[in-house]
Amino acid sequence: MVVEFWIFCAIATAVVAAVRGGHSLLWLLIGCVLGPIGLLAAILKPSLKSGEPIVAAERQAELGELRKPARDPDSISAKRKGE
Incomplete structure (x- = not known):
């Protein structure tokens, strides 16, 4: 259950960053390492x-x-x- 949530956070982080103009692969790795904190960072970063x-x-x-x-x-x- 936790692994699936972490994978979801990584993918969601990459998608959010790509929509806001960031590099999706970099943000995917950030999401893999930081999980929900990475997702929050992708949401809060300036577009x-x-x-x-x-x-x-x-x-x-x-x-x-x-x-x-x-x-x-x-x-x-x-x-x-x-x-």
Whole structure:
């Protein structure tokens, strides 16, 4: 009974996060680890899909910054060409 509830919490966490603009696989793992606390966190986190264009643009820019690679591949190839 407890295992089924925990699985339900993990799936519900992923669905809620996906609807609100989050990464569903990440939130599925959070739901697996934290259970109902993860579901509560997914519900309370700010949505990336805001109705206000300015807020939505700011949140998408923050998300874009997180997705950038640690190193810029162009600068690496430029150094190799200049050597």
